[in-house]
Amino acid sequence: MSYKPSIPKGTRDFSPDVVNKRSMIFNTIRSVYDLYGYQPLETPAMELMETLTGKYGAEGDKLLFKILNSGDFLDGTNRDDLPDITSQKLSPLIAEKGLRYDLTVPFARYVVQHRNEITLPFKRYQIQPVWRADRPQKGRYREFYQCDADVIGSTSLTNELELIQIIDAVFSRLGIKVTIRLNNRKVLMGLAEAVGLGDRFTGFTIALDKLDKVGLEAVINELRALGIHPDKEVLLISLLQSGDKPDQLISKLRELFHGSESGRLGLEEMEKLFSLLDTVTPGNAVEPDITLARGLNYYTGTIIEVVARDLQFGSLCGGGRYDDLTGIFGMPGLSGVGISFGADRIFDVMQELHLFPEGQIDGPKVLFVNFGGADELYSLKALEYLRSHGIPSEMYPEAAKLKKQIAYADARKIPYAVLAGETEREMGTYTIKNMHNSTQQSVTLDQLAELLRK
Amino acid sequence: MSYKPSIPKGTRDFSPDVVNKRSMIFNTIRSVYDLYGYQPLETPAMELMETLTGKYGAEGDKLLFKILNSGDFLDGTNRDDLPDITSQKLSPLIAEKGLRYDLTVPFARYVVQHRNEITLPFKRYQIQPVWRADRPQKGRYREFYQCDADVIGSTSLTNELELIQIIDAVFSRLGIKVTIRLNNRKVLMGLAEAVGLGDRFTGFTIALDKLDKVGLEAVINELRALGIHPDKEVLLISLLQSGDKPDQLISKLRELFHGSESGRLGLEEMEKLFSLLDTVTPGNAVEPDITLARGLNYYTGTIIEVVARDLQFGSLCGGGRYDDLTGIFGMPGLSGVGISFGADRIFDVMQELHLFPEGQIDGPKVLFVNFGGADELYSLKALEYLRSHGIPSEMYPEAAKLKKQIAYADARKIPYAVLAGETEREMGTYTIKNMHNSTQQSVTLDQLAELLRK
Numbered sequence: 001m002s003y004k005p006s007i008p009k010g011t012r013d014f015s016p017d018v019v020n021k022r023s024m025i026f027n028t029i030r031s032v033y034d035l036y037g038y039q040p041l042e043t044p045a046m047e048l049m050e051t052l053t054g055k056y057g058a059e060g061d062k063l064l065f066k067i068l069n070s071g072d073f074l075d076g077t078n079r080d081d082l083p084d085i086t087s088q089k090l091s092p093l094i095a096e097k098g099l100r101y102d103l104t105v106p107f108a109r110y111v112v113q114h115r116n117e118i119t120l121p122f123k124r125y126q127i128q129p130v131w132r133a134d135r136p137q138k139g140r141y142r143e144f145y146q147c148d149a150d151v152i153g154s155t156s157l158t159n160e161l162e163l164i165q166i167i168d169a170v171f172s173r174l175g176i177k178v179t180i181r182l183n184n185r186k187v188l189m190g191l192a193e194a195v196g197l198g199d200r201f202t203g204f205t206i207a208l209d210k211l212d213k214v215g216l217e218a219v220i221n222e223l224r225a226l227g228i229h230p231d232k233e234v235l236l237i238s239l240l241q242s243g244d245k246p247d248q249l250i251s252k253l254r255e256l257f258h259g260s261e262s263g264r265l266g267l268e269e270m271e272k273l274f275s276l277l278d279t280v281t282p283g284n285a286v287e288p289d290i291t292l293a294r295g296l297n298y299y300t301g302t303i304i305e306v307v308a309r310d311l312q313f314g315s316l317c318g319g320g321r322y323d324d325l326t327g328i329f330g331m332p333g334l335s336g337v338g339i340s341f342g343a344d345r346i347f348d349v350m351q352e353l354h355l356f357p358e359g360q361i362d363g364p365k366v367l368f369v370n371f372g373g374a375d376e377l378y379s380l381k382a383l384e385y386l387r388s389h390g391i392p393s394e395m396y397p398e399a400a401k402l403k404k405q406i407a408y409a410d411a412r413k414i415p416y417a418v419l420a421g422e423t424e425r426e427m428g429t430y431t432i433k434n435m436h437n438s439t440q441q442s443v444t445l446d447q448l449a450e451l452l453r454k
Numbered sequence: 455m456s457y458k459p460s461i462p463k464g465t466r467d468f469s470p471d472v473v474n475k476r477s478m479i480f481n482t483i484r485s486v487y488d489l490y491g492y493q494p495l496e497t498p499a500m501e502l503m504e505t506l507t508g509k510y511g512a513e514g515d516k517l518l519f520k521i522l523n524s525g526d527f528l529d530g531t532n533r534d535d536l537p538d539i540t541s542q543k544l545s546p547l548i549a550e551k552g553l554r555y556d557l558t559v560p561f562a563r564y565v566v567q568h569r570n571e572i573t574l575p576f577k578r579y580q581i582q583p584v585w586r587a588d589r590p591q592k593g594r595y596r597e598f599y600q601c602d603a604d605v606i607g608s609t610s611l612t613n614e615l616e617l618i619q620i621i622d623a624v625f626s627r628l629g630i631k632v633t634i635r636l637n638n639r640k641v642l643m644g645l646a647e648a649v650g651l652g653d654r655f656t657g658f659t660i661a662l663d664k665l666d667k668v669g670l671e672a673v674i675n676e677l678r679a680l681g682i683h684p685d686k687e688v689l690l691i692s693l694l695q696s697g698d699k700p701d702q703l704i705s706k707l708r709e710l711f712h713g714s715e716s717g718r719l720g721l722e723e724m725e726k727l728f729s730l731l732d733t734v735t736p737g738n739a740v741e742p743d744i745t746l747a748r749g750l751n752y753y754t755g756t757i758i759e760v761v762a763r764d765l766q767f768g769s770l771c772g773g774g775r776y777d778d779l780t781g782i783f784g785m786p787g788l789s790g791v792g793i794s795f796g797a798d799r800i801f802d803v804m805q806e807l808h809l810f811p812e813g814q815i816d817g818p819k820v821l822f823v824n825f826g827g828a829d830e831l832y833s834l835k836a837l838e839y840l841r842s843h844g845i846p847s848e849m850y851p852e853a854a855k856l857k858k859q860i861a862y863a864d865a866r867k868i869p870y871a872v873l874a875g876e877t878e879r880e881m882g883t884y885t886i887k888n889m890h891n892s893t894q895q896s897v898t899l900d901q902l903a904e905l906l907r908k
Contacts, residue, residue, distance in 0.1 A: 005563045005783050008500045008551045013564055015571070016493035016578065023494070035841050037818035037848030039470035039866075040477070044597050045499060045553075045583065046462045046519075065500075066522040068549050070587040074541045082536035087528045095522050097462050099499075109459045110467055117469070119865035121851055124470065129499065133524035143498050156851035158830065165838070279831045280838050329459050364491035376612065377733045384619070384734050387489050394491030397575055397610040411573040412493075 010134070010142030020361040025174065025343050025350070026127055029147045032169045033125040036162055038149050041124040043106040045131075046097045055105045055328065063132045065142075066095035099131040103148045104325070104338075111152065112329040120153030139344065150338030152325060157269060160302045160321065161276040163339045167306055167317055168282040170341065175355045177309040178316065179285045183292035184270050185299050185320075187253065190263015191290060194256045195236050196229030205293040208240075212291070216240060239290060246274045246288050253290075269301060285309070298322055304339060308349050316349065317341045360413040364392040365452045366432075367409040368418045372399030378425045379418070382445055391452045409435055416452065464588070464596030474815040479628065479797050479804070480581055483601045486623045487579040490616055492603050495578045497560040499585075500551045507552075509559045509782065517586045519596075520549035553585040557602045558779070558792075565606065566783040574607030593798065604792030606779060611723060614756045614775065615730040617793045621760055621771055622736040624795065629809045631763040632770065633739045637746035638724050639753050639774075641707065644717015645744060648710045649690050650683030659747040662694075666745070670694060693744060700728045700742050707744075723755060739763070752776055758793060762803050770803065771795045814867040818846040819906045820886075821863040822872045826853030832879045833872070836899055845906045863889055870906065 007013060014022065030040070052064055073094045082090070100106050103126045111118060127147045134140055149166065151159045164180055171178045192204040207222040219240075220233060228236070239252060250271050257263030270288065277286055292303050294315070301321035308316060319339030326334045350356055366386070368379040379395050386393045394414075396405040409417050419431040419440075430448050433440045443451065461467060468476065484494070506518055527548045536544070554560050557580045565572060581601045588594055603620065605613045618634055625632045646658040661676040673694070674687060682690070693706060704725050711717030724742065731740055746757050748769070755775035762770060773793030780788045804810055820840070822833040833849050840847045848868075850859040863871050873885040873894075884902050887894045897905065 005505055005567050006502065007498055007505075007563075007567075008502055011498035011500055013498070013568070014496040015568070016495060019494040019496050034816055035844070035846050037821075037846060037866075039817065040473040041470060042468040042473050044461055044465035044467070045585070046465055046597065048460065048462055051459055051461075062525075065524070067553075068520040068522050068545065070519070071516070072541045074539075074544065079537040083533040085528075087526045090528065091522065099521075109461075113459050113461075114467070114469070119862055121862075123848070131499070143500065151851070154851040158824075158834070158849065158851045161834070162848075165841075169841075276831075276834070279834050362488055363493065367491075370612075377730075380612070380615070380730070380733050387619075387623075390489070392489050392491060394577070394616075395612065397605070397608040397612045408573055408575075412491075 008142070010136035010140075012141060012143070016363075017360070020363075021350070021356050022343065022347060024356070024361065025346055026145070026147065028173050029170055029341055029343075030125070030127060032166050032173070033149050035169070036123075036166050038123045038125040038151075041107065041110065041126045042128060043100070043103075043110055043126070045099055045129075047100050047106060047109065049092065049096055049098050051109050052098045052101060052105060056101055060101060063134055064101055065099040065131045065133055066091060067097040067099070068095055069097075100128075101132055102130050103128060103146045103340075104150075107148070107150060108326045108329055111334070112326050112331045115331065121151050121159075122153055123149070123151040125149040139348065141344065145343045147341040147343055148338060149340075150325075150336050152334050152336035155335045157273050157276060157302075159337050160273050160304075161280070163304065163319060163337060164277065164286060165280060165282065167304070167339060168284050168286075171306070171316075172283045174346065174350065176316070176346070176349055176353070177284065178306050179287060179309055180282070181287055181289035181292050181305045181307070182270070182273065183289055183303040184266040184301055185303060186262045186266025186301065187270060187290060188266070188293060190253070190257045190260040190266055191236070191239075193260040193263060195223070195232040197223070197226055198260075200226045208291045209293040211240060244288075246270075249288050249290070250274070266301075273302065294318055294320070302337065311349060311352060313345060313349050313352075315342065316345050359415065362392070363412060364394045364414050366391070366393045366416040366418055367405070367412070367414045368393070368395035368420065369402060369405050370396040370399045371419075371421050375421050375425060379420050382418070382420065382430060382448070385445055386449055386452065389449050389453070391449060393452070406435075418448070462596070464590035464594075466595060466597070470817075471814070474817070475804070475810050476797065476801060478810070478815065479800055480599070480601065482627050483624055483795055483797075484579070484581060486620050486627070487603050489623070490577075490620050492577045492579040492605075495561065495564065495580045496582060497554070497557075497564055497580070499553055499583075501554050501560060501563065503546065503550055503552050505563050506555060506559060510555055514555060517588055518555055519553040519585045519587055520545060521551040521553070522549055523551075554582075555586055556584050557582060557600045557794075558604075561602070561604060562780045562783055565788070566780050566785045569785065575605050575613075576607055577603070577605040579603040593802065595798065599797045601795040601797055602792060603794075604779075604790050606788050606790035609789045611727050611730060611756075613791050614727050614758075615734070617758065617773060617791060618731065618740060619734060619736065621758070621793060622738050622740075625760070625770075626737045628800065628804065630770070630800070630803055630807070631738065632760050633741060633763055634736070635741055635743035635746050635759045635761070636724070636727065637743055637757040638720040638755055639757060640716045640720025640755065641724055641744060642720070642747060644707070644711045644714040644720055645690070645693075647714040647717060649677070649686040651677070651680055652714075654680045662745045663747040665694060698742075700724075703742050703744070704728070720755075727756065748772055748774070756791065765803055765806060767799060767803050767806075769796065770799050813869065816846070817866060818848045818868050820845070820847045820870040820872055821859070821866070821868045822847070822849035822874065823856060823859050824850040824853045825873075825875045829875050829879060833874050836872070836874065836884060836902070839899055840903055840906065843903050843907070845903060847906070860889075872902070 077093050129143050129145050131143050188205055192198050192201045197204040203226045207219050211219050253267050292305050299320035300323040303320040305315050306317035321337040323335050325336050370376055383393055415435055417433045424430055429442045431440055431442050531547050583597050583599050585597050621634055642659055646652050646655045651658040657680045661673050665673050707721050746759050753774035754777040757774040759769050760771035775791040777789050779790050824830055837847055869889055871887045878884055883896045885894055885896050
C-alpha cells in the first residue's frame with residue numbers, strides 16, 4: 001500500500017497521551033476561571049465574513065480561513081467577469097462565512113448581539129480553537145486553542161488584580177514558576193512625552209519593546225534616530241537599567257511625569273494596582289516593566305505579560321485593558337480588561353521542565369487478563385464492581401495469549417494486571433500483578449478495589 | 455443603531471448557563487468512557503478533501519463545508535474556462551480542505567496514518583464538533599457535537615457488552631430512563647431469507663424499520679408489494695407483535711433460521727450478547743428489537759439504538775459493529791464496534807424532563823458587596839482565603855449602589871451575598887445574606903468558608 005492519508009499542514013492529531021496532558025492544562029485554567037466567578041461562553045467556529053473582516057488589519061484579513069458557500073456558489077457571480085477577476089474580488093462573492101481568527105471578535109459580536117440578556121459587568125471565559133492561515137512553523141499552527149477571560153463594563157482596577165491572581169493561581173497549579181510583568185499604556189505615553197517623543201509614540205514603544213532582544217545600546221540608537229531629547233537619555237537609561245522595586249520606580253516616574261497628564265494618570269493606575277497587590281499574596285513575582293508594549297494599538301491602560309522564570313520561552317500569557325471592544329459593532333464606550341493563556345506554549349514548557357506526571361494520566365488502573373469462558377464472566381462481574389466504585393478498569397476483549405495481553409497492558413501503561421482463572425474463581429479471589437515490579441498477590445474483590453483506589 | 459450582528463444560520467452561541475448544562479452531559483460521557491478504559495483522541499477540524507470525499511454518499515458530499523484555499527486561490531485555474539465551469543468542477547480546484555462531517559472518517563484516517571504507533575485493540579473516544587451544510591431546522595444544526603466511542607481490532611462480543619454498559623451508566627448518571635434496543639444485521643438477513651425476501655434485503659429492512667411510525671398493517675402491505683412469501687406473513691406478524699423476552703424470541707428465531715446460515719450466525723451472536731448481559735446488572739431495559747435497522751449499509755453485526763422511556767424523542771444514542779472501517783484508506787479487515795451519543799437531543803430531553811439542577815451550575819457561591827476603600831481590601835483578603843479553599847466566589851468590582859450590586863447577584867443566580875463594611879471590619883466578621891430568603895447572619899471567615907462549602 002503506497003497511499004498514506006495525511007492532514008492539512010499546520011494542523012495536528014492529538015493522540016490520547018497528548019489529549020490527557022492538554023486536558024490537564026485546560027481543566028486547570030477552566031477551574032481557576034470558575035473559582036473567580038468567570039462564566040463560560042462558546043461561540044460557533046464559523047462567523048459571517050462581515051463580522052471578521054477589517055478587525056485584524058490587512059495582514060490579519062489575509063490569514064482568515066474562508067468557507068465556500070454551499071451548493072452552486074458561482075450562481076450569484078457574473079460568469080463573464082470571471083476570467084479577469086482577482087481572487088480577492090471573487091472571494092466575498094463565493095464565501096460569506098469564515099473560521100474564527102480569535103476569541104475576542106466573536107466575544108464582542110456576542111456582547112452586542114445579546115446586549116439585552118447580559119448583566120454588566122460581564123465576566124466571561126472562552127476556551128476554544130481558532131484558525132489562522134499562517135505559514136506553519138515550529139510552535140505555530142493553523143489550528144490552536146485560545147483560553148481567554150475578559151470582564152467588560154467595569155473600569156475598576158480590582159478586575160486587573162483578579163486577572164493577575166488568576167494568572168498566579170494557574171501557573172502555581174501547573175507548577176510553572178513565572179514572572180508577571182505589568183505596564184500601562186498611559187505610563188508609556190508619559191515616558192514618550194518626558195523624553196520628547198510624544199509625537200513619535202509608536203516608534204518609541206517599538207524601540208523600547210525590543211530591549212530584551214537587542215540590548216540597551218541598540219534601543220538608545222533607535223531612539224536617537226527618532227529624535228529623543230539628548231538631556232533625557234541618561235534619565236531613561238537609568239530607568240531601563242534599574243532593578244527598582246515598584247515603589248521606587250513609581251516615585252522616579254512621578255518626578256518625570258510632572259508635565260504629562262497621561263503619565264500621571266497611568267502612574268496613578270499602576271500605583272493603585274500594586275497597592276491592591278499588596279493586600280494579597282501571589283506566589284509568583286509581579287514586576288513593573290516599563291518596556292512592555294504588546295498589542296499596543298489595542299490596549300489603553302494596564303498591559304500584562306507572563307514569562308517562565310526557568311526558561312527563555314516567550315510569553316505564556318498576556319493581556320490588558322482596552323476601551324472600546326464593541327465599538328466596531330456599534331456599541332461604543334464599553335471598557336474591559338482581559339487575558340489569554342497560550343496553551344501550546346504552556347504545554348511545551350511543561351514538557352521541557354518534565355512537569356507532567358510520569359506514566360499514564362487518566363487511564364485505566366487495571367487490565368483484567370481474559371481467560372475466556374467462565375473466567376471471563378467472573379472478571380466481568382469484578383469489573384462491574386470496580387467501575388461502580390469509580391475505578392477506571394478494563395478487560396482484554398478476547399482470550400488471547402497471555403503474552404499478548406500483558407504486552408497490551410505495557411503499551412497502554414496500565415499499572416496493574418489481574419489474573420483470575422479457575423483457581424481464583426473457586427476461591428473467590430483475584431491475583432493482582434504490579435506491572436512495574438512484577439510482584440503478585442492474591443486479594444479479595446474489596447481488597448482489590450482498596451488497592452486500586454490508591 | 456440599526457446594525458445588529460448575527461451568526462451563520464444553523465449555528466449557535468452557547469450562553470454561560472447553557473455551556474454549564476452541556477458540560478454536565480459531556481463530562482458525564484467523558485468520565486464513563488474513561489472508566490471503561492477508552493482513550494481520548496482529537497483530530498483537526500479541517501481534513502483534506504480527499505479524506506472526506508466519497509465517504510458519505512453523493513448526498514453527504516454535498517453537505518461538506520469546503521475551505522477556500524488561502525492566498526490567490528484562482529492561481530491554479532485556467533481563467534478562460536471559468537465562464538463555463540460548474541461550481542462542482544471548480545470547487546476541487548479552489549478548495550483542498552473541508553470541515554469534518556463526522557468523527558468516524560477522521561478516526562479511520564487517524565488509525566491508518568498512525569498504524570505503527572497504535573496498539574490493537576484500540577479503544578478510543580472522541581468528543582468534538584462536526585459541521586454539515588444541512589438545511590437548518592428544529593433540532594438540526596450546521597455545527598453540533600458528536601460523542602463517539604469505538605473499539606477496533608477485536609471481534610469479541612464483550613466489546614458490545616461494555617458499550618451497552620457505558621450507555622447504561624451514562625443515562626443512569628444523567629437521570630434519563632432509557633430502553634436500549636439491540637438487533638443484528640445477520641438476524642435481519644435471516645429474517646428476510648425466512649420470509650422469502652433474501653434478495654430484497656434493503657427493501658425488507660426499510661419496511662421493517664418503519665414499524666414504529668406507520669404501524670403493522672402498512673409494513674405488511676409494503677412487504678407484500680416486495681413479494682413476501684404468503685405462508686410466512688403470520689409468522690412474521692407474530693414475531694413483530696410479541697412482547698417476547700430475549701430467550702423466547704431467540705428460540706422462535708432459531709426455528710425460523712433452519713435454512714439461513716446468516717440467520718444462525720446472527721442469532722448465535724445475539725444469544726451470546728444477552729447471556730453476557732445476564733452476568734451484569736444494567737439499570738435500564740435492554741431489549742431485542744428485530745425491526746431495528748439503522749445505518750444498514752454500514753453495520754455488519756450488532757445494531758444498537760437507545761430511546762428515552764418517558765418521551766417520544768427519537769434516538770439518543772446509536773451504534774453497532776462494522777467490518778471494514780479503514781478499508782477505504784487501504785487497511786482492510788479491521789473489525790470494530792462503536793456508539794455515538796447525540797448530545798443535542800440528550801440536552802433537549804433533560805430540559806423537557808427538568809433533569810438539570812435548579813439555579814446555577816458551577817457558578818460562584820457568593821458575591822462580596824463592594825463598599826470601596828478599606829472595606830474593599832478587607833473583602834479581597836477574605837476572597838483570597840475562600841478561593842484558596844476552592845470556593846468559587848467574586849466581589850462586585852466597583853463600589854456601586856447596593857441595589858445595583860444585589861441585582862447583579864440576583865441576575866447571576868449567586869446564592870449568597872456578603873456585606874462587610876466598617877462594623878464587620880472592626881469586629882473581624884462578615885455578614886452573609888441568603889439571597890433566596892433574605893436571612894442574614896454574622897460569621898467569622900472560617901464559618902463563612904464552612905457555610906459556603908455546603
